Amino acid sequence: xxxxxxxxxxxxxxxxxxxxxxxxxxxxxxxxxxxxxxxxxxxxxxxxxxxxxxxxxxxxxxxxxxxxxxxxxxxxxxxxxxxxxxxxxxxxxxxxxxxxxxxxxxxxxxxxxxxxxxxxxxxxxxxxxxxxxxxxxxxxxxxxxxxxxxxxxxxxxxxxxxxxxxxxxxxxxxxxxxxxxxxxxxxxxxxxxxxxxxxxxxxxxxxxxxxxxxxxxxxxxxxxxxxxxxxxxxxxxxxxxxxxxxxxxxxxxxxxxxxxxxxxxxxxxxxxxxxxxxxxxxxxxxxxxxxxxxxxxxxxxxxxxxxxx
Amino acid sequence: xxxxxxxxxxxxxxxxxxxxxxxxxxxxxxxxxxxxxxxxxxxxxxxxxxxxxxxxxxxxxxxxxxxxxxxxxxxxxxxxxxxxxxxxxxxxxxxxxxxxxxxxxxxxxxxxxxxxxxxxxxxxxxxxxxxxxxxxxxxxxxxxxxxxxxxxxxxxxxxxxxxxxxxxxxxxxxxxxxxxxxxxxxxxxxxxxxxxxxxxxxxxxxxxxxxxxxxxxxxxxxxxxxxxxxxxxxxxxxxxxxxxxxxxxxxxxxxxxxxxxxxxxxxxxxxxxxxxxxxxxxxxxxxxxxxxxxxxxxxxxxxxxxxxxxxxxxxxxxxxxxxxxxxxxxxxxxxxxxxxxxxxxxxxxxxxxxxxxxxxxxxxxxxxxxxxxxxxxxxxxxxxxxxxxxxxxxxxxxxxxxxxxxxxxxxxxxxxxxxxxxxxxxxxxxxxxxxxxxxxxxxxxxxxxxxxxxxxxxxxxxxxxxxxxxxxxxxxxxxxxxxxxxxxxxxxxxxxxxxxxxxxxxxxxxxxxx
Numbered sequence: 001x002x003x004x005x006x007x008x009x010x011x012x013x014x015x016x017x018x019x020x021x022x023x024x025x026x027x028x029x030x031x032x033x034x035x036x037x038x039x040x041x042x043x044x045x046x047x048x049x050x051x052x053x054x055x056x057x058x059x060x061x062x063x064x065x066x067x068x069x070x071x072x073x074x075x076x077x078x079x080x081x082x083x084x085x086x087x088x089x090x091x092x093x094x095x096x097x098x099x100x101x102x103x104x105x106x107x108x109x110x111x112x113x114x115x116x117x118x119x120x121x122x123x124x125x126x127x128x129x130x131x132x133x134x135x136x137x138x139x140x141x142x143x144x145x146x147x148x149x150x151x152x153x154x155x156x157x158x159x160x161x162x163x164x165x166x167x168x169x170x171x172x173x174x175x176x177x178x179x180x181x182x183x184x185x186x187x188x189x190x191x192x193x194x195x196x197x198x199x200x201x202x203x204x205x206x207x208x209x210x211x212x213x214x215x216x217x218x219x220x221x222x223x224x225x226x227x228x229x230x231x232x233x234x235x236x237x238x239x240x241x242x243x244x245x246x247x248x249x250x251x252x253x254x255x256x257x258x259x260x261x262x263x264x265x266x267x268x269x270x271x272x273x274x275x276x277x278x279x280x281x282x283x284x285x286x287x288x289x290x291x292x293x294x295x296x297x298x299x300x301x302x303x304x305x306x307x308x309x
Numbered sequence: 310x311x312x313x314x315x316x317x318x319x320x321x322x323x324x325x326x327x328x329x330x331x332x333x334x335x336x337x338x339x340x341x342x343x344x345x346x347x348x349x350x351x352x353x354x355x356x357x358x359x360x361x362x363x364x365x366x367x368x369x370x371x372x373x374x375x376x377x378x379x380x381x382x383x384x385x386x387x388x389x390x391x392x393x394x395x396x397x398x399x400x401x402x403x404x405x406x407x408x409x410x411x412x413x414x415x416x417x418x419x420x421x422x423x424x425x426x427x428x429x430x431x432x433x434x435x436x437x438x439x440x441x442x443x444x445x446x447x448x449x450x451x452x453x454x455x456x457x458x459x460x461x462x463x464x465x466x467x468x469x470x471x472x473x474x475x476x477x478x479x480x481x482x483x484x485x486x487x488x489x490x491x492x493x494x495x496x497x498x499x500x501x502x503x504x505x506x507x508x509x510x511x512x513x514x515x516x517x518x519x520x521x522x523x524x525x526x527x528x529x530x531x532x533x534x535x536x537x538x539x540x541x542x543x544x545x546x547x548x549x550x551x552x553x554x555x556x557x558x559x560x561x562x563x564x565x566x567x568x569x570x571x572x573x574x575x576x577x578x579x580x581x582x583x584x585x586x587x588x589x590x591x592x593x594x595x596x597x598x599x600x601x602x603x604x605x606x607x608x609x610x611x612x613x614x615x616x617x618x619x620x621x622x623x624x625x626x627x628x629x630x631x632x633x634x635x636x637x638x639x640x641x642x643x644x645x646x647x648x649x650x651x652x653x654x655x656x657x658x659x660x661x662x663x664x665x666x667x668x669x670x671x672x673x674x675x676x677x678x679x680x681x682x683x684x685x686x687x688x689x690x691x692x693x694x695x696x697x698x699x700x701x702x703x704x705x706x707x708x709x710x711x712x713x714x715x716x717x718x719x720x721x722x723x724x725x726x727x728x729x730x731x732x733x734x735x736x737x738x739x740x741x742x743x744x745x746x747x748x749x750x751x752x753x754x755x756x757x758x759x760x761x762x763x764x765x766x767x768x769x770x771x772x773x774x775x776x777x778x779x780x781x782x783x784x785x786x787x788x789x790x791x792x793x794x795x796x797x798x799x800x801x802x803x804x805x806x807x808x809x810x811x812x813x814x815x816x817x818x819x820x821x822x823x
Binding site for chain 2: 152251268
């Protein structure tokens with residue numbers, strides 16, 4: 001298991017280096033940050049001064065080497081615009097990001113698994129059609145549209161929920177529904193397919209034949225085996241949610257990492273873009289690793305095979 | 310399995326609740342709290358680190374400048390009670406006595422010298438330093454008198470100090486280190502800093518000891534609502550009381566609501582389609598001033614203002630708006646006269662028009678894409694076959710700076726927050742200037758722009774400005790459009806007029822009596 005972990009971690013570091021390098025190159029060929037740091041009221045001297053101050057006048061290879069050297073030491077640099085350490089700026093938003101991602105994950109699991117199960121058990125019935133129509137709607141509705149719709153109905157017309165902003169549970173309901181709803185749609189379709197496949201297996205028929213209660217067959221035997229692919233998708237989705245739900249954060253004025261990243265990209269604030277990418281990639285890789293470990297928890301067959309891998 | 314799924318759900322909900330518990334405390338607001346929604350957060354709490362609009366709008370409540378400006382940009386005493394030019398290159402400022410910073414530190418001549426030295430020190434990297442580069446030194450005469458020495462006669466210095474030059478507490482910075490103000494701003498202004506949740510809100514409370522009197526509104530929250538539609542939804546729901554800089558497409562939602570009012574302020578920004586006149590060959594249409602004028606006559610500005618800008622904004626005659634110092638309002642804007650446009654084109658030898666292209670942006674300025682498309686449509690009607698290229702603004706500005714814009718026209722906006730009519734020509738049309746696309750340009754115009762910078766007094770400046778405007782209309786280096794909109798949506802019970810410089814100066818706001 002530990003060899004497996006080390007192998008995975010080594011692979012992850014290579015992936016990280018790849019991500020960092022690609023982001024660095026793309027950012028530096030996409031535009032001059034100095035011309036955007038200043039407004040049209042600025043003079044050429046202002047811009048030149050800024051280029052020098054941030055080392056943007058150095059050759060790209062020197063900037064890259066310095067950057068990698070700092071990252072290895074855990075220093076993500078200072079934001080061009082805000083003058084604060086990038087680690088501080090990311091840390092300030094990570095709480096909000098986790099809060100939204102966890103709430104959305106809960107929505108995705110509850111809604112997605114419930115709809116998928118109902119559809120699979122009542123295959124071909126009205127319940128199935130309705131559940132899968134809901135899933136289709138969930139995947140195809142653009143989140144900014146769904147978000148604005150919720151805002152108009154529950155925020156403005158009914159006044160039940162705050163329109164936007166960061167704060168208590170009531171602030172979390174609409175963004176979590178929009179973000180989690182999107183993933184719930186995918187989860188429900190996958191749960192349905194996966195569960196139908198398992199329900200057709202011989203051991204399920206054996207279970208039913210020996211007189212087990214349908215509930216026991218479904219929850220203890222079928223769902224448990226159908227859960228593996230669902231877990232993989234949930235893991236990937238959670239990684240994406242943590243990486244920043246830009247549209248949902250922007251609509252609901254949620255102060256998460258996605259907005260930090262977008263503002264930084266638009267303002268060519270390279271240190272922040274690089275920092276968010278590194279942290280995002282690290283979180284994504286960590287979540288995937290965790291999902292792999294959860295596999296063993298859910299599926300004893302994998303657990304017993306683990307020491308040899 | 311079911312048990313484990315529920316465990317995961319319970320874990321998610323549990324952690325969410327724990328994370329939520331802390332932030333609920335910041336939600337408490339009394340009814341008298343004014344909530345302002347801006348599209349952007351402050352970049353920093355330190356005025357010497359940024360010139361970003363959304364940042365200055367908030368910091369203007371915390372810090373004072375030596376000179377203040379009223380809502381019509383007339384200068385009035387700020388931290389300086391009076392100012393005068395001792396000689397052409399020395400200005401003396403008499404300072405207010407008995408003023409303290411929010412941390413209790415005394416305001417005096419040393420704080421002024423410290424603040425200016427810090428702002429202008431290249432190591433500070435203040436993006437606005439270029440505008441005050443004529444300042445050579447600041448010296449202390451006595452505890453309440455300072456002198457600013459400038460490199461050349463500069464009668465406009467007080468106007469610059471009405472916008473730039475926020476005074477910071479030297480002791481606080483020495484004690485807390487150079488980053489202290491970034492996280493926790495401390496000034497002498499009408500509001501004290503309370504809290505900043507990045508990308509969410511800045512909370513301020515009234516400074517009861519403010520030298521200008523206690524503010525009428527006790528608490529202010531500047532919320533960040535980045536998307537336009539939810540910002541207006543917040544207004545409609547009553548959870549936000551003031552939303553500055555409404556985008557044109559949402560103006561009617563505010564106009565039609567009985568709970569809201571639309572308040573329109575004067576503008577310091579002008580929209581142009583600036584001609585690409587970089588080494589333009591003599592045989593090309595744009596080399597002929599008659600062609601450049603013709604395109605101005607082809608534009609129905611009122612129609613664009615009506616359809617795209619929802620009747621907010623006014624056509625401008627030249628490069629300045631009426632609120633800018635020295636802008637001559639007697640000069641009429643180009644009339645909408647397509648016949649005259651066609652006649653001028655015929656006269657210049659283009660009876661069948663010519664091909665023309667404009668570089669525009671989408672979402673960088675209010676209404677930008679729609680304005681350019683409307684302009685193109687109107688030019689097509691007089692036979693100028695116009696193509697629009699929408700580009701990301703960073704790419705566009707880079708091409709402009711390198712003088713390699715592939716298009717014939719650059720749709721943009723120029724703003725002068727100092728409120729001086731001769732600054733936009735310097736930035737946008739003075740040939741040696743960095744943004745100018747008029748090269749080699751027109752020598753007489755360049756000379757006048759230079760003369761404006763060296764004008765010995767404001768009367769001379771007004772005279773030069775008038776001549777510049779006449780020359781601009783005749784040479785027409787751009788299609789001049791209109792002032793950028795400055796409209797705020799606000800609760801019907803709030804009294805406030807948007808300032809031309811876009812500062813959200815809450816000291817001027819009050820609740821209407823119910």
